[in-house]
Amino acid sequence: MRIGIPREPAEGQKLVSATPDTVGKLIKLGYEVIVEAGAGVDASYPDQLYRDAGAEVVGPQEVWQADIVTTLDTPPQDKIDQLREGAVLISRLGVRIHPEIAEVFAERNVTAISMDAVPRITRAQAMDVLSSMANIAGYRAVIEAANAFGRLFTGQVTAAGKMPPAKVYVIGAGVAGLAAIGTANSMGAIVQATDVRAAAAEQVESMGAEFVEIPAPAQESSDGYAKEMSEDQAKAALKLYTEQAAASDIVITTAQIPGRPAPLLLTAEAVAGMKPGSVIVDMAGGNCELTKAGEVVVTDNGVTIIGFTDLANRLPGQASQLYGQNIVNLMKLMTPEKDGNIVFNLDDEVVRSITIAREKDVLWPPPAISVSAAPAKPAPGAATPAAPEPEKPKSHAMRNFWIFVAAVLGIALVAVTPFSMLPYYIILALAIVAGFYVITNVTHSLHTPLMSETNAISGIILVGAILSLAQSTSWIVTGLAGLAILIASINIFGGFFVTHRMLKMFQKED
Numbered sequence: 001m002r003i004g005i006p007r008e009p010a011e012g013q014k015l016v017s018a019t020p021d022t023v024g025k026l027i028k029l030g031y032e033v034i035v036e037a038g039a040g041v042d043a044s045y046p047d048q049l050y051r052d053a054g055a056e057v058v059g060p061q062e063v064w065q066a067d068i069v070t071t072l073d074t075p076p077q078d079k080i081d082q083l084r085e086g087a088v089l090i091s092r093l094g095v096r097i098h099p100e101i102a103e104v105f106a107e108r109n110v111t112a113i114s115m116d117a118v119p120r121i122t123r124a125q126a127m128d129v130l131s132s133m134a135n136i137a138g139y140r141a142v143i144e145a146a147n148a149f150g151r152l153f154t155g156q157v158t159a160a161g162k163m164p165p166a167k168v169y170v171i172g173a174g175v176a177g178l179a180a181i182g183t184a185n186s187m188g189a190i191v192q193a194t195d196v197r198a199a200a201a202e203q204v205e206s207m208g209a210e211f212v213e214i215p216a217p218a219q220e221s222s223d224g225y226a227k228e229m230s231e232d233q234a235k236a237a238l239k240l241y242t243e244q245a246a247a248s249d250i251v252i253t254t255a256q257i258p259g260r261p262a263p264l265l266l267t268a269e270a271v272a273g274m275k276p277g278s279v280i281v282d283m284a285g286g287n288c289e290l291t292k293a294g295e296v297v298v299t300d301n302g303v304t305i306i307g308f309t310d311l312a313n314r315l316p317g318q319a320s321q322l323y324g325q326n327i328v329n330l331m332k333l334m335t336p337e338k339d340g341n342i343v344f345n346l347d348d349e350v351v352r353s354i355t356i357a358r359e360k361d362v363l364w365p366p367p368a369i370s371v372s373a374a375p376a377k378p379a380p381g382a383a384t385p386a387a388p389e390p391e392k393p394k395s396h397a398m399r400n401f402w403i404f405v406a407a408v409l410g411i412a413l414v415a416v417t418p419f420s421m422l423p424y425y426i427i428l429a430l431a432i433v434a435g436f437y438v439i440t441n442v443t444h445s446l447h448t449p450l451m452s453e454t455n456a457i458s459g460i461i462l463v464g465a466i467l468s469l470a471q472s473t474s475w476i477v478t479g480l481a482g483l484a485i486l487i488a489s490i491n492i493f494g495g496f497f498v499t500h501r502m503l504k505m506f507q508k509e510d
Contacts, residue, residue: 001340002032004066005055007039009079014042014316015323017070017091020053022324027054029331030340036063043316068342070327074101085109088342090327092116092129095356095364102364105357111344112357115326119353119369126329127350131175132322137311138179138254141281142168144311145250146187148279148296148304154188165190169244170209171265172254173200176283180252181207192248194240196229214240242270250279253287262286276302285309330354458491 003026005018016039018026023033033055037047047057063069064082071091083089086109093101093114105112115129125131145168146153155165168184170177173195181204184191191209195201201211215236229237245251245266251274253265262284271280271290280303285293291307298304312319334342334351346352349369356364414425465484472478 001067001342002034004063004069005033005035005039005050006060006063006069006071006079007036008072009076010073012310012313013072014313015072015320016040016043016045016316017072017320017327018324019043019045019321020049020055021321022328023050023053023055025325025328026331029328029335029338031068031331031335032056032340034058034063034066036060040320043320045317045320072323074098080104080108080110083108083110087111088113090115090330093356099364102356102362106360106362109360110357111355111359113330113354114356114364115330115354117354117356117366119350121349121369124350124353127326127333129323129326132326133312133319134174134176134254135179136315136319136322137283138176138252139183140311140314141176141252141254141283141306142180142183142187144306144308145252145279145281148306149250150277151249152188153184166249167192167247168250168252169193169212169248170252170254171195171241171287172256173197173204173211174254176254177252178203178207180254181209184250184252185209189250192244194237194244196233196237212240212244238265238267238270241265242267242273245270245278245280246273246275248278249275250281252281252283254283255287256284264289271299271303271305272301274301274303278303280305282307283309283311458488458495462488462492 003018005016005023008015008017018033018035019040023035026033033050035047035050035055035057037057037059040046040050050057061082064079065084066087068088068090069083071089074091074093075089080089088111089105090113093112093116095101095114095117102112115127118124118128118130120128149166151166152163153166153168156163166184166189168180168189168191170180170184170191170193173181173193177193177195181191181193185208191207192212193204193209194212194214195204196214198213201213204211214233251266255265256262264287266280266282266288268289271288274280280288280291282288282291282305285291285307288305288307290297290299291305293307293309296304296306296308308314331342333348334344336343344351344355344358346355346358346363349367352363353366353369355366356362414422417425461484465481465488468477469481469485472481
């Protein structure tokens with residue numbers, strides 16, 4: 001079968017639905033690929049790169065007559081009319097907002113696949129174009145904010161004075177929000193974030209930001225999105241957003257649920273309370289009361305509100321690559337034999353969810369898919385399983401015994417130590433306390449490199465133990481020095497071994 005990659009007919013759309021890289025992957029699945037001349041020019045993919053990847057560059061009429069046509073968004077009616085009967089269209093069709101589009105394709109006997117209807121299940125993540133574009137948009141939102149902010153994100157101490165870091169507040173910790181958090185944090189800003197799902201706190205903190213919780217947060221629904229807030233919850237959330245916005249330099253809002261209007265997060269009153277020079281990036285185009293979609297507005301109190309809704313379009317090269325890879329992942333699922341023939345297995349929940357029209361039948365809406373990880377409630381009248389008996393607490397006698405022995409030995413050691421050596425015990429105790437708090441405040445992902453690096457410091461212990469061994473006149477000192485040499489040597493060589501193993505993980509093989 002032939003896959004057609006047309007030049008996007010929408011004005012201002014710089015993305016293309018396949019890149020030279022993804023074209024090569026489609027060809028490996030057995031498909032022939034034809035690309036309209038100039039389709040990738042705006043994304044910096046000239047026609048020759050497509051030819052080098054194995055595609056044929058053709059005119060506009062031929063590409064729309066292909067067996068399978070992929071686009072970014074719903075084509076205009078004149079392009080739909082060019083699709084041949086029995087063809088397959090893969091695109092972001094916006095079927096949640098415009099469900100009537102399914103009837104248009106059913107009447108034309110065109111099989112329509114809506115890429116923005118991918119269910120939020122683990123198996124479908126590789127095909128989720130909403131997440132791919134949100135990731136790009138979250139990054140770009142911070143870049144736009146930095147451009148409008150006019151100051152450094154990172155704090156600096158210079159000879160001319162001290163500059164504090166920018167404070168960034170992100171509302172919504174979905175894919176776009178997490179991308180914005182990571183970007184702002186990497187640029188040196190102090191980042192805080194809020195999400196209506198309390199479960200998002202761990203993800204926010206893992207990106208280096210502080211999670212600001214909403215009183216009485218909403219719960220996650222079975223479709224993977226947060227449930228609608230009650231009136232009291234919404235009031236508490238708006239109050240929190242207003243307070244945080246007033247204390248922040250940059251606010252990025254990402255709250256958007258497919259098929260529903262963007263929720264209001266920042267009122268005109270909240271904007272009026274922000275500092276002059278502050279920036280709001282409204283990624284949804286309706287989270288702020290004063291946003292004008294697609295425009296930049298500066299309020300009377302000097303707050304810049306960026307309402308761009310085409311953030312992914314401002315990074316067309318990478319956005320096209322991610323979108324094209326989403327389609328490749330879908331075609332891998334729907335081409336099990338890798339023979340260039342698409343297979344519609346409507347028993348597959350992913351295929352069924354995104355196929356909105358097939359053989360003149362309207363297949364939208366699809367059967368509901370529950371993606372909640374919460375355990376199902378037992379049916380009324382069903383027997384409730386008995387709770388397991390709690391385990392009996394283990395005896396702590398042995399542990400207390402060893403603590404007592406260690407304490408006695410410690411007191412005995414101090415008792416026989418010369419008075420001039422006692423200050424060293426104080427230094428040892430302080431070093432243990434300081435080391436404990438330093439290590440426990442290091443993120444777990446850095447424990448291994450930190451340990452492998454600090455183990456090399458055992459060389460100091462090794463040198464000291466060797467000197468003590470050479471000057472020793474007591475068998476106790478000799479034994480302790482020998483033990484110190486053994487343990488320090490294990491630490492040193494073990495640290496270098498672990499470091500070598502870690503570095504090898506990042507080396508490319510020939």
